[in-house]
Amino acid sequence: MTAPDFVPPRPLRALGAVVDAYRSIFVSGPAAPLLSRPNPVRRDGFGLRLVVDSIRDEADEVLGFDLRAAGGGPLPIWRPGAHLDLFLPSGRHRQYSLCGNPRERFRYRIAVRRIADGAGGSLELHRDIRPGDALRARGPRNAFTFVEAPAYLFVAGGIGITPILPMVRAAGGRGRLVYTGRSRATMPFVADLPGADIRPDDEYGPPDIPELIATAPPGAAVYVCGPPPMLAAARRSIFEHNPTGSLHTEQFSAPAVLDGKEFDLTLARTGRTLRVGARETALAAIGRAVPDAAYSCRQGFCGTCRTAVLAGEVDHRDRALADTERATHMLPCVSRAAGDTLVLDL
Structure with missing residues (x-):
């Protein structure tokens, strides 16, 4: 899975207080099992x-x-x-x-x-x-919050249908699902989705994500889960094609490092210094020296790779660390050095 992403609607920000108040009531009532809480990520869970x-x-x-x-x-x-x-x-x-x-x-x-x-x-x-x-x-x-909205557009790519499927059922008549994949034979749950718009690539060609997002009703919550190119296209086009809506995304692979810069990473326990490439994660560099270093999601939300920082400033890009931890710890799967060097307790 990937780091979930949320892009709020620009024109509706003034309504935020009203929406939050409504949502706090709604999620505590009879619909509570179906709506995700606003900040539902547990660090430990059960x-x-x-x-x-x-x-x-x-x-x-x-x-x-x-x-x-x-x-x-x-x-x-x-x-x-x-x-x-x-x-x-x-x-x-x-x-x-x-x-x-x-x-x-x-x-x-x-x-x-x-x-x-x-x-x-x-x-x-x-x-x-x-x-x-x-x-x-x-x-x-x-970490992929299902919010209350007047309407929903769901776009799933392949195995990306898995988190979307319960949302489609909860949305009922307010939701529309566009489900893409290589072929019908590779797409799970097709038989369970009689009302969905099923678009296998071998029948329809690759999906035009901006075109699909343009079909969302005003104010709709748009949920996209699938391969990285699908998510990137959704992020680029959401405000152009659905300016009053909101975008929620999740992917099933680690995001590419697109805006990084090289830095030196020192592992204090061994004294070894590694050069982290501009398009490489700190976790990948650590893996060259410590093959059994703990990790899981590689997307900054599970906290498995949490590591103590002994020296250097961190460019935090995660969703898991509490504010009180950010001066002393980092998640090397997504976070990087804010300067030229970092020293970790590894």
């Missing part, structure tokens, strides 16, 4: 012991996993956009969006696409996990 209840094919190279509590009781509540931090038997730690029904208290559902050249988490789930296996999890946590 420790969960889960069991794989069933596994099924959802599409080419996509498996669906139903998970239940090891003790058979109800699971913690969640809201659309939430994900689980799943700890695999190998020790890998990955995030997977919940794509089932938030009102279903005894089962979590995730879907995982097999990525042959990925970091190994999807391969392990596809190859090694079987019904009855025990898994440890943390969460649910939510």
